Amino acid sequence: MEVYLIRHGIAAERGTYTNDDERPLIEKGRIKTKQVAEKLRAINLKFDLILTSPLIRAHQTAEIFQKVGLTNQIEIFESLAPDSDINKWLEWYSQFSEPNSNCKLALVGHQPDLGNWTEMLVWGTVKEQIVVKKAGIVGLNVPKIENPLGKSELFLLTSPKWLI
Amino acid sequence: MEVYLIRHGIAAERGTYTNDDERPLIEKGRIKTKQVAEKLRAINLKFDLILTSPLIRAHQTAEIFQKVGLTNQIEIFESLAPDSDINKWLEWYSQFSEPNSNCKLALVGHQPDLGNWTEMLVWGTVKEQIVVKKAGIVGLNVPKIENPLGKSELFLLTSPKWLI
Numbered sequence: 477m478e479v480y481l482i483r484h485g486i487a488a489e490r491g492t493y494t495n496d497d498e499r500p501l502i503e504k505g506r507i508k509t510k511q512v513a514e515k516l517r518a519i520n521l522k523f524d525l526i527l528t529s530p531l532i533r534a535h536q537t538a539e540i541f542q543k544v545g546l547t548n549q550i551e552i553f554e555s556l557a558p559d560s561d562i563n564k565w566l567e568w569y570s571q572f573s574e575p576n577s578n579c580k581l582a583l584v585g586h587q588p589d590l591g592n593w594t595e596m597l598v599w600g601t602v603k604e605q606i607v608v609k610k611a612g613i614v615g616l617n618v619p620k621i622e623n624p625l626g627k628s629e630l631f632l633l634t635s636p637k638w639l640i
Numbered sequence: 641m642e643v644y645l646i647r648h649g650i651a652a653e654r655g656t657y658t659n660d661d662e663r664p665l666i667e668k669g670r671i672k673t674k675q676v677a678e679k680l681r682a683i684n685l686k687f688d689l690i691l692t693s694p695l696i697r698a699h700q701t702a703e704i705f706q707k708v709g710l711t712n713q714i715e716i717f718e719s720l721a722p723d724s725d726i727n728k729w730l731e732w733y734s735q736f737s738e739p740n741s742n743c744k745l746a747l748v749g750h751q752p753d754l755g756n757w758t759e760m761l762v763w764g765t766v767k768e769q770i771v772v773k774k775a776g777i778v779g780l781n782v783p784k785i786e787n788p789l790g791k792s793e794l795f796l797l798t799s800p801k802w803l804i
Contacts, residue, residue: 519801598769605762607781607795617771631771633797637683 477574479597480523480582480632481590481614482541485509487533497531497557509537509611511640513544516613523547524575527565528584529556537611538584547582556585562593562625570622590614594633600626609635641738644687644746644796645754645778646705649673651697661695661721673701673775675804677708680777687711688739691729692748693720701775702748711746720749726757726789734786754778758797764790773799 486505493499501509526547528538538550555564565583572581583590591606594614608614615632618624650669657663665673690711692702702714719728729747736745747754755770758778772778779796782788 595763599759599763599765599767601763603763603790605793607793609795626767629769629771630797631773631799632802633794634802635795638796638798638803 477618477620478580479616479618479628480580481593481608481616482537482582482584483587483590483608483610483612484529484531484533484537484584485540485611487610500532501536505533505610506536506540508636508640509540510544512611512613512636513541513546515639516541517544517546521546522580523582524549524579526550526582526584527553527556529558529560529586530554531557531586534584534586538582541582541584553583556583556589558586558589560585560589560593562596565593566624569618569620569624574620594630596625597628598626598630606633607635608633609637611636613639641782641784642744643780643782643792644744645757645772645780646701646746646748647751647754647772647774647776648693648695648697648701648748649704649775651774664696665700669697669774670700670704672800672804673704674708676775676777676800677705677710679803680705681708681710685710686744687746688713688743690714690746690748691717691720691732693722693724693750694718695721695750698748698750702746705746705748717747720747720753722750722753724749724753724757726760729757730788733782733784733788738784758794760789761792762790762794770797771799772797773801775800777803 485501488499526538530552592602595602612635617629649665652663694716756766759766776799781793
């Protein structure tokens with residue numbers, strides 16, 4: 477199954493909100509995220525489901541994707557919050573029934589987790605050597621097997637700069 | 641230093657030429673490669689040097705990049721031919737004097753070698769799990785140290801579909 481890992485757009489600076497979870501996207505972040513979403517829609521990408529980190533900046537990113545028609549369904553997934561555990565998602569994935577044979581999933585979250593999940597899925601180990609910029613995207617072919625760690629293919633890694 | 645690995649564009653089918661090295665780009669391949677090159681130029685990318693595999697389809701790809709102004713200099717590098725040995729390139733790289741502090745290199749070659757070189761540079765091992773499509777691009781930050789294997793960062797992997 478194609479699984480896309482999407483980093484939230486540019487948000488208010490760290491430290492500007494008492495609760496870091498509440499930092500929202502700033503205008504530049506909303507604009508760039510919308511441009512990324514529109515480009516993906518223009519090449520006919522559509523997600524059956526977007527799972528998002530519960531943090532505001534991630535949820536807002538997912539909502540922008542929904543507004544341009546990239547998905548009909550967003551669900552909050554607690555284990556996409558920072559320092560997230562890929563095993564929680566793998567457990568969810570093993571039980572996820574694909575709604576169609578061409579099913580595509582998107583996960584909206586944070587760095588360095590998304591880069592680390594990518595490395596875990598493709599190589600089975602983490603070296604923190606994947607750069608995922610804000611509103612950047614990773615594309616993976618994740619096989620529907622009990623343990624896809626080290627068994628997935630990487631076909632896309634891009635920042636807004638190259639996409640829009 | 642930023643190092644870009646570029647796969648040649650769509651070429652004549654395997655078996656249509658007695659000598660496989662002579663298969664040229666077909667029209668669709670030339671058009672897509674030019675679109676990719678123009679997009680890269682539009683975002684102000686410029687290579688100080690393109691090293692290309694000696695095979696016709698790779699050399700033609702490099703020439704299209706040169707024609708749109710992505711570089712002033714192309715050199716044939718024998719060890720970018722299929723089944724190429726990354727150590728030959730590493731030897732060259734260790735002796736390469738950067739013409740400027742923001743120097744960017746491009747290497748035009750073949751699959752699965754380019755994907756394998758990427759894995760060697762970033763993770764130090766090869767699992768053949770990186771998909772590089774024709775006229776697709778890999779972007780790496782390769783440190784200028786004696787042995788950058790397992791020490792480089794991956795910041796871009798894209799096929800023409802996402803770029804143009």
